[in-house]
Amino acid sequence: MTKSSRRFNIDRDVAPWTGATRPYDIAxxxxxxxxxxxxxxxxxSVLFSSPxxxxxxxxxxxxxxxxxxxxxxxTELDGTGGTAGYGPPYNTAADGPMVLGISPAKxxxxxxxxxxxxxxxxxxxxxxxxxxxxxxxxATYEAASVEQRQTWAANYxxxxxxxxxxxxxxxxxxxxxxxxxxATIVDQLVAMAQSGALDTTMLTQQRFFSTDFTKPLLFISDxxxxxxxxxxxxxxxxxxxxxxxxGSWPGQAWLWLYTMWYQVPGLSTxxxxxxxxxxxxxxxxLLLAFLPFIPGLRSIPRWTRVYxxxxxxxxxxx
Amino acid sequence: MTxxxxxxxxxxxxxAGESAFPPERLLPDTQPxxxxxxxxxxxxxxxxxxxxVTATGLVLAVMGPTWWHHSSTGHFINSMHLWSxxxxxxxxxxxxxxxFFMAAWRGNRALTWITGVVSFVVSIGTAFTGxxxxxxxxxxxxxxxxKDGINSTGGGAVFNVLNFxxxxxxxxxxxxxxxGAIVVFHVLLVRRRGVVPPFELSGxxxxxxx
Ligand code: HEM
Numbered sequence: 080m081t082k083s084s085r086r087f088n089i090d091r092d093v094a095p096w097t098g099a100t101r102p103y104d105i106a107x108x109x110x111x112x113x114x115x116x117x118x119x120x121x122x123x124s125v126l127f128s129s130p131x132x133x134x135x136x137x138x139x140x141x142x143x144x145x146x147x148x149x150x151x152x153x154t155e156l157d158g159t160g161g162t163a164g165y166g167p168p169y170n171t172a173a174d175g176p177m178v179l180g181i182s183p184a185k186x187x188x189x190x191x192x193x194x195x196x197x198x199x200x201x202x203x204x205x206x207x208x209x210x211x212x213x214x215x216x217x218a219t220y221e222a223a224s225v226e227q228r229q230t231w232a233a234n235y236x237x238x239x240x241x242x243x244x245x246x247x248x249x250x251x252x253x254x255x256x257x258x259x260x261x262a263t264i265v266d267q268l269v270a271m272a273q274s275g276a277l278d279t280t281m282l283t284q285q286r287f288f289s290t291d292f293t294k295p296l297l298f299i300s301d302x303x304x305x306x307x308x309x310x311x312x313x314x315x316x317x318x319x320x321x322x323x324x325x326g327s328w329p330g331q332a333w334l335w336l337y338t339m340w341y342q343v344p345g346l347s348t349x350x351x352x353x354x355x356x357x358x359x360x361x362x363x364x365l366l367l368a369f370l371p372f373i374p375g376l377r378s379i380p381r382w383t384r385v386y387x388x389x390x391x392x393x394x395x396x397x
Numbered sequence: 398m399t400x401x402x403x404x405x406x407x408x409x410x411x412x413a414g415e416s417a418f419p420p421e422r423l424l425p426d427t428q429p430x431x432x433x434x435x436x437x438x439x440x441x442x443x444x445x446x447x448x449x450v451t452a453t454g455l456v457l458a459v460m461g462p463t464w465w466h467h468s469s470t471g472h473f474i475n476s477m478h479l480w481s482x483x484x485x486x487x488x489x490x491x492x493x494x495x496x497f498f499m500a501a502w503r504g505n506r507a508l509t510w511i512t513g514v515v516s517f518v519v520s521i522g523t524a525f526t527g528x529x530x531x532x533x534x535x536x537x538x539x540x541x542x543x544k545d546g547i548n549s550t551g552g553g554a555v556f557n558v559l560n561f562x563x564x565x566x567x568x569x570x571x572x573x574x575x576x577g578a579i580v581v582f583h584v585l586l587v588r589r590r591g592v593v594p595p596f597e598l599s600g601x602x603x604x605x606x607x
Contacts, residue, residue: 089596093504096429096594103428108438112445116484120449123483124476131466131475132534168554176549187551290562292540297559300541309538325535328479331524333486353549368514371502381596385498390595393431397598 090377130325132312137281137295140304141272142249148272149251150239151302152265155195157232161301163195169297170194176354183354191293199298203280204267213267216260223259231259239265249273336363423588432592436499439492440587446485447580451573453478458569463532482524489517501593509590512583519575526568529558540564 085092141148154160158172166173167184168191175184201220207213220228238244238253245252251269253262271277281295299305309315312325322338324330340346340356349355370376380386387394456474457465465471493513496502502510528539540558547553557563 090500091503093594094597096431096591099430100427101430101433102426103432104426105424105441109441109445112438112441113448116442116445116449116481116488119484120453120477120481123480124473127476127480129472129476129479130535131472131531133466134533134537167551168548168557183551184548184553187554190554191557290565291557291560293557293559296537296541299537305538305541308534314538314542329483331521331528332483333490333521333524351549353546357546357550364514364518368511370497371507371510377500377502380498380500383498386500386596389434389436389495389499390431392433393595394598396430 090374090381091371127328130328132325135299135305135308136275137272137277137299138275140299140302141269141277144302144304145246145249145251145269145273146239146244147302147304149265149269150236151298152200152268153232153236153239153261154301155199155298156261156264157229157236158196159236160195162193162199162297165193176351178351178354178358193294193297195297195301198294199281200264200268203271203277204264206280207267207271207276210267212263216263216267219260220264227259228261231257231261234258235261235265336360417589418585422591425588428592429594431595436491436495437592439488439495440584442488443485443492444580444584446481446488447576449481450478450485451577453481454569454573462530462565466533478527482527486520486524489520493517499593500596503593504590506586506590506593509583509586512579512586516576516579516583519572519579523568523572523576526564526572529561529564530568532561536561 087094151160155163158164162169164172166175167182167187167189170189170193175182201217204213205217220231223231234256235253235258238256238258239251241254243254249269250266268277271280278295281298282289282292306315312323314323314325322331322334337356337360340359341352346352346355366373366376453474457471457478460468460471465475496510496513525539525543529536529543543558544553547556547558556567
C-alpha cells in the first residue's frame with residue numbers, strides 16, 4: 080500500500096491543520112524556563128543541600144569489625160567468599176545468572192580477572208616488608224597441596240564464625256585448631272588493614288596511578304560491614320535501595336520500575352533475578368519506544384480522554 | 398546545465414537544509430491555535446534543566462572530582478547539580494506523560510517519540526554514572542550493588558562499574574555528548590513536523606492527505 084491510499088487511522092494519522100494560528104514567542108518561553116529552573120535549583124540547594132557520606136575504608140572495616148573482616152578473608156581463601164565464587168567477568172568459579180539455560184555473562188567471558196585468595200589476602204600479606212612471620216606463613220601456605228590449603232582455610236572459616244570467637248586489642252582470637260599458616264596470614268592481614276596499609280597496597284598493587292577500585296570494592300562488599308552501613312540508610316536492594324540516597328534526599332526515583340521487580344515474590348528470591356529483571360526492563364523499554372506502532376496500546380490516550388482536558392480551549396472554541 | 402548544478406554536493410546539502418528548516422519553521426513566531434496549555438512548557442523546562450545540569454557539571458569538572466568534599470562552594474555547586482538533575486527528570490517525566498496522553502506520535506511523529514524514549518534511557522545512564530562518580534560512600538554502595546545487574550547481562554565485561562576512572566569518563570564525556578546529540582535531533586524533529594494537532598472529535602475516517 081502506498082502512503083496516500085493507506086486508511087486513516089486516528090491513533091496514527093492526523094489531518095493537516097488548516098485552522099487559525101496565534102502569536103507565540105518560543106525564545107521568550109525558553110528564557111523564562113531557564114530563569115524558573117535556575118531559581119528553583121538555587122532555592123532547593125539552599126534549603127536542602129546535598130548528602131556526602133565519606134567513603135569507607137578497609138581500615139575502618141578492620142578496626143570496627145575485625146571478626147567480619149577475618150571471616151571475609153577466610154572465605155576468600157576457602158572459595159566460599161562472594162568474589163571467590165562469583166564467576167564471570169571476574170573468574171570461572173560459577174556461570175553467572177541464566178535464563179533459558181543461557182548465561183550472557185559466561186558467553187562474554189572473564190575480562191576483569193580477580194583471584195580473590197591471591198589478590199585480597201595472599202599478595203598483600205606477602206608484600207609486607209621485613210616481616211619474617213608473614214613471609215614464613217605465606218611460604219608454608221604456598222608449599223602445601225591444594226587440598227591441605229583448603230582444609231586449613233575451611234577449618235579457620237568454621238572457627239572464626241563459631242560463637243567462641245573473641246577479639247583482644249583488635250586481634251581476632253579463635254579456638255585452637257588445625258589452621259596451618261592460615262590463622263597467621265589472616266592475623267597479618269587484619270593488622271595490615273587496621274594500620275591503613277591495605278587500602279594503599281590494594282590500589283597500588285596495580286601501578287602507581289590507579290583509578291580502578293575493582294579489587295578493594297569487591298573485597299569490602301564481600302563482608303557485612305558495607306551492607307550493614309547501607310541498611311541503616313535504607314539502601315539495601317530489598318528496601319527499594321536502588322532509588323534511595325543516603326540520608327533522606329531523593330535518589331534515583333526514576334528507577335522505581337526497575338527496583339520494583341526486585342520486591343516481587345519469586346523474583347525477590349530468584350538466583351537469576353538480576354538477569355530476569357534486566358530482561359523485563361529491556362522488554363518494557365522496547366514497548367515504550369515502539370508504542371506508536373502497537374495497536375491497542377497506542378489507543379489508550381484516546382480512550383482515557385485526558386486529551387480533552389489538555390486541549391479544552393481548542394474544543395470549546397470549535 | 399541543471400544536472401551540473403545538482404551534482405554539487407554542497408549546494409544539494411544547503412538546499413536540503415533550507416527546505417527542511419526554513420528559518421520561520423526553525424524559530425516560528427506563531428503556533429496553531431491549539432498550542433495553548435501549560436503541558437507544552439515541559440519540553441522547554443526539560444531543556445532548561447538540562448542546561449543547568451550541564452553548567453553546574455562543567456564547574457565541577459573544572460575543579461576536579463573530589464573538590465566538592467572539602468570546599469563549601471564546591472558542595473553548593475554539587476547541590477545545584479543534584480537538584481537540577483531532579484528537576485530535569487521531573488520535567489521530563491511530566492513531558493513524557495503529556496506527550497503520551499496527546500498521542501503526540503501521530504502524523505509521522507513516531508521518530509520524535511522514539512528519540513524521546515532514547516533520551517530518557519541515556520539520561521538514566523548518565524545519572525547512574527554520576528552517582529558512581531561522587532567518590533563517597535554512596536558511590537561505593539551503588540557500584541557494588543549495580544555490578545551484579547550489569548554483570549548478569551555480560552555487559553560487565555566491558556563496562557566495569559567498579560572502575561572509577563572509566564565511570565567518570567562515561568559520566569562527563571560520552572553520555573552527556575549522547576544526551577546532547579539526541580536532544581538536538583529530537584527538538585529539530587519537533588520543529589520539522591510542527592506540533593501535533595488535537596484528535597478530531599468526530600473521529601471521522603478520512604484518507605490521509607499527502
Ligand atoms: C532530554 C529529554 C527531553 C527534552 C529536552 C525534550 C524536549 C522537547 C521539546 C523542547 C519539545 C517541544 C515542546 C513541547 O511540545 O513540549 C518536545 C516535543 C516532544 N517530545 Fe520531548 N524532550 C525530551 C524527552 C522526551 C521523552 C522522554 C519523550 C517521550 C517518550 C518525548 C516525546 C516528545 C514528543 C512526541 C514531542 C512532539 C510533541 C508534539 O508534536 O506535540 N520527549 N520535546
